[in-house]
Amino acid sequence: MNTITSYLNSNQGCRDTVDSILNTIRSDEHNAVVGTYDHLAAQLADYYDATQSDRPFAGVPIAIKDNLCIQNELVTCGSQILSGYHSPYTATAVQKLLDAGFIPICRTNMDEFAMGSSNETSVYGPVKNPVNPTRVPGGSSGGSAAVVAANLVPAALGSDTGGSIRQPAAFCGIVGLKPTYGRVSRYGLVAFASSLDQIGPMTHTVSDAAALFSVIAGHDPSDATTIEKPVPKLTLNTEQSIQSLAGKRIGVPTALLSDSVIHPEIIQAIRNVLDQLANAGADIIELDMQFFDEAVATYYILAPAEAASNLSRFDGVRYGYRNSQAQTMQTMMQTTRETGFGHEVKRRIMLGNYVLSSGYYDAYYGKAQIMRGELCQQYTKVFESVDAIVSPTTPTTAFELGAHLDPLQMYLADIATIPVNLAGVPAISIPCGTDSQQLPIGLQITGNWFDEAGLLTIAHGIEGLLS
Amino acid sequence: MITPEAIRKLAELSALSVSSADEAVYAQQLTQVLDYMDVLRQHTPLDARISWPIHKETHTRSDHAVNLNGELPQGFHRTRDGFPVPKISTAQS
Numbered sequence: 369m370n371t372i373t374s375y376l377n378s379n380q381g382c383r384d385t386v387d388s389i390l391n392t393i394r395s396d397e398h399n400a401v402v403g404t405y406d407h408l409a410a411q412l413a414d415y416y417d418a419t420q421s422d423r424p425f426a427g428v429p430i431a432i433k434d435n436l437c438i439q440n441e442l443v444t445c446g447s448q449i450l451s452g453y454h455s456p457y458t459a460t461a462v463q464k465l466l467d468a469g470f471i472p473i474c475r476t477n478m479d480e481f482a483m484g485s486s487n488e489t490s491v492y493g494p495v496k497n498p499v500n501p502t503r504v505p506g507g508s509s510g511g512s513a514a515v516v517a518a519n520l521v522p523a524a525l526g527s528d529t530g531g532s533i534r535q536p537a538a539f540c541g542i543v544g545l546k547p548t549y550g551r552v553s554r555y556g557l558v559a560f561a562s563s564l565d566q567i568g569p570m571t572h573t574v575s576d577a578a579a580l581f582s583v584i585a586g587h588d589p590s591d592a593t594t595i596e597k598p599v600p601k602l603t604l605n606t607e608q609s610i611q612s613l614a615g616k617r618i619g620v621p622t623a624l625l626s627d628s629v630i631h632p633e634i635i636q637a638i639r640n641v642l643d644q645l646a647n648a649g650a651d652i653i654e655l656d657m658q659f660f661d662e663a664v665a666t667y668y669i670l671a672p673a674e675a676a677s678n679l680s681r682f683d684g685v686r687y688g689y690r691n692s693q694a695q696t697m698q699t700m701m702q703t704t705r706e707t708g709f710g711h712e713v714k715r716r717i718m719l720g721n722y723v724l725s726s727g728y729y730d731a732y733y734g735k736a737q738i739m740r741g742e743l744c745q746q747y748t749k750v751f752e753s754v755d756a757i758v759s760p761t762t763p764t765t766a767f768e769l770g771a772h773l774d775p776l777q778m779y780l781a782d783i784a785t786i787p788v789n790l791a792g793v794p795a796i797s798i799p800c801g802t803d804s805q806q807l808p809i810g811l812q813i814t815g816n817w818f819d820e821a822g823l824l825t826i827a828h829g830i831e832g833l834l835s
Numbered sequence: 836m837i838t839p840e841a842i843r844k845l846a847e848l849s850a851l852s853v854s855s856a857d858e859a860v861y862a863q864q865l866t867q868v869l870d871y872m873d874v875l876r877q878h879t880p881l882d883a884r885i886s887w888p889i890h891k892e893t894h895t896r897s898d899h900a901v902n903l904n905g906e907l908p909q910g911f912h913r914t915r916d917g918f919p920v921p922k923i924s925t926a927q928s
Contacts (some may be wrong), residue, residue, distance in 0.1 A: 665872045676849065683850060702852040714853070718845040719865055725848070735875045776867050821855075 370522045372576045375428045382413035382427035382471065389429055389473055390518055398496045400505070400514035402434055403442055403475040403749030412471045420567050420792040423469030425583070430465060430514045431524035433695070434475040437556040438462055444688070445558050446478045446490035449708030453688035459556020460591065461525060461567045461584040466612065466690060468583045473521055476511030480710045482532055482560045484508050485781050486767070489712040494769055499541055503766035506536030514538040514571050523580055524570045529560050530667055531761075531785025533568045534797035538761035538810020541799045543827075544570045545577045548818050549792030550595040553588030560673035562593075564789045574798060574828040578602045581820060600821035607827035609770060612727075616826060618642075619754035621657040624784055629660075633803040634760045641758065641811055644833045653754055659743050663787040666743070668779050669723045669736035670790075675713075676720025682708065715775060741792050751816040757825050759784050761797040761810030784812055794820050796827045800834055837865045 378385070385410045396506040411428070416427040435445045444450040448463045453555065479489040487510025495510040496579075497503040498518035509526030513536035516524050526533040528546040537544025545568045549589045552567045559565060570582035587596040605748035620642060623738065625635050642652050684690035684704030691707060694700035709717070723732035750757065761784060767773070773781070786797040793814055800811035811830065815823030839858040842865070853861065874900040 661874045662878050665875045668868060669872060669875075680850070701850050705850055706852045709851070711857075712851075715849055715861060715864060717849045717851065718842065718861060719868060721845055721848050722865065722869075731876070732869075732872060739875055741880065774862050774867070776871055779868070779871075 369572050369794065370519045370571050370715055372425065372428055372522045373586070374578060375522055382416040383410065384431060384472065385427065386410060386413040386471060386626040389490070389520060391605045391796075394435075396518065397497055398501070398505075398514045398518055399493055400477055400489075400495050400511040400518065400520070401431070401474045402477045402492045404443070404509065405438065405441055405472050405474065406536070408438070408441065409473050411473050412466075412593040413605075414420060415470070416471075416482065421469060423467070425579075427596035428470050428523070429473045429521045430470045431476045431512055431521045432462060432472050433509055433512050433524070433526050434478050435527055435558040435560075436462055436525060437558070438472060442475065443477075443558065444491075445482070446480045446492060447709065447713070448491045448689055449682045449687040451491075455556070456505070457556060459814065460553035461555065464586070465525070474515070476509070476515055476524060476614070478511055479508035480713050481558070481675070482508040482527055482529055482565075483675070483712050483716055485535055485778050486771075487511065487536070488769070489805075490708050490812070491710065496769065497540060497766050500766065500806070502769060503807065504539065504769050504771075506539035506762075506766065508532040509544075509570065510536045513537055513542055513544070516540070516542050516570050516572060522572065523576055525567060525584070525754065526570050527560075527565055527567050529556055529566075529671060530789050531782045532808065533570060534761050534785050534812060535782065536799050536810065537570055537797045538799075539766040541802075541808030542570060542572055543574055543577045543796065543798050544568065545581055545796045545820075545824075546788065546794060547585060547820055548794045549789075550593050551585045551599075551794070551818065551820065552595075553591040553594050555588055555590035559674075559678040561671040562678065563674060564671060566789075574796070574824060574831045575604050577796065578604055578824045581824070585820075588704055595727070597818055600822060602824055604705075604825065604828045606828065606832040609825050610648060610832045612825055613645060613682050613829040613833070616650045616756070617653055617754045618650045618826075619653050619655040619750060619757040621660075621757065621759055622656045623658055623660055624709070624759040629783065630760050630763045631765070633805070634763070634809050636810045637803075638718060638758070638760050638811060641834070645758075645830065648829070648833060649703070655750060655754070655757065656749065657737075657746065659746060660783050660787065662739055663743060663790055664778075664780060666739045667786040669732050669788060670740065672716040672720035673733055674720070675718045675725050676724065678718055679709075679714055710818070712775075728784060742818070743787060744791050747793055748788075755816075756823060757813070757814040759812050761812040763811060765803050765807035788814055791816055794823050796823060798827055798831055800830075802806070807821045837862045837869065
């Protein structure tokens with residue numbers, strides 16, 4: 369397992385490391401990488417080889433999801449419509465990585481515009497799960513999860529709108545953290561649903577996720593939704609983290625331990641974790657949270673509504689791909705969008721415009737906004753009585769590539785992760801065993817708003833218990 | 836129930852052109868998804884207020900002007916002349 373610490377302790381030169389990774393990427397068969405930052409990575413590696421840098425993560429390679437901008441580099445969001453588009457600026461989160469010494473190595477494959485849960489909607493084709501190449505890696509940050517799981521890099525950045533970091537992390541057996549909405553700047557993240565999107569780290573260990581989180585988090589004047597709060601700098605110690613579990617109040621939504629929703633093998637794995645938590649002195653509290661079906665409906669109204677607006681800018685005029693054969697402006701826009709977007713994106717754009725249209729707005733969008741407010745209130749109330757909420761990350765383990773679930777089935781696969789985005793609270797997925805087919809199972813731990821320190825400490829303690 | 840005709844109008848509203856074969860598929864899929872949304876109609880709401888942006892501090896924080904150029908003083912900012920790092924390498928060679 370290649371961790372950030374292992375790279376920091378390595379005696380290998382940065383340039384050798386970078387060249388080695390780039391060579392491995394070229395022969396990688398998981399289709400997890402859609403482009404490399406050869407020139408940038410080589411320049412940075414040469415710089416760190418030639419100087420004694422005091423940057424804390426000098427020379428550590430990292431992968432970047434294909435919806436995060438780096439100046440003068442391609443960014444395509446896994447879509448035909450952004451083919452050939454070079455960003456004129458760098459995302460704040462990526463800039464902070466550069467400042468800390470990380471070396472961006474490659475762009476990772478993703479569901480088109482982050483819309484999907486299997487990484488099969490990408491224009492580059494599906495990603496194969498490194499644990500079992502016949503399975504999907506999850507989505508939308510499937511490429512980021514796969515490059516970490518395949519040990520190509522120790523860490524990757526992903527983005528999470530409805531579970532897009534945590535679900536692929538669970539499917540690939542790695543750690544994925546979605547910070548509190550407002551913790552990490554979205555400046556330079558190509559928008560899908562602006563009130564839900566959040567950037568986060570994907571790593572092998574909770575310690576690495578904590579380290580990466582402390583680098584990318586913080587207020588940014590370029591993103592008005594970021595919050596000026598101190599960013600915790602965590603030094604996690606396994607023994608202390610395990611000891612700190614004693615007396616912690618751990619909530620468990622009983623609705624997510626029902627075999628009508630969650631696969632029995634996953635329920636068993638979660639119950640094993642709960643037993644170990646109880647043995648470590650934690651109080652396990654059953655929670656009567658009954659909003660999961662409503663949360664999925666709410667999400668699939670609000671997210672497409674925001675996406676319909678955000679994606680209206682891709683019209684062939686300003687970005688990437690254009691159908692230059694069209695005779696009129698309107699035809700050019702329509703045919704560019706028709707051929708530039710995939711089916712899932714078009715379906716969500718039309719769904720978004722439907723729920724926003726006159727006559728349906730109150731019944732769908734207005735109702736969903738009210739439900740979202742109610743869900744936030746329920747989380748507020750729950751966190752008065754618990755320190756964290758534990759649940760499965762996904763209802764199933766990684767499913768077969770090409771299973772062709774219908775859209776509704778695919779949407780319902782996000783039932784455990786979606787409420788977290790709607791409320792804006794932080795959550796992490798960590799591996800907690802495997803099923804009978806040796807496919808990884810993910811444990812989702814949800815924390816209170818801006819309590820990433822508490823969340824990561826609990827996650828680190830559970831990781832210690834399970835190891 | 837979403838009809839293919841409704842899909843045609845939605846596509847126009849969305850600046851998309853959708854083939855007639857796809858219209859039927861989208862109509863069936865959107866109908867299925869919107870049927871599921873009925874769980875919201877059946878839900879009796881609590882006395883909840885609409886809350887977006889999500890955190891109250893987003894509403895209440897006191898913003899002040901910040902010079903973006905000073906925010907990331909250690910940053911590797913590219914310029915028209917390229918990335919600044921090679922200049923250091925060149926100086927050493």
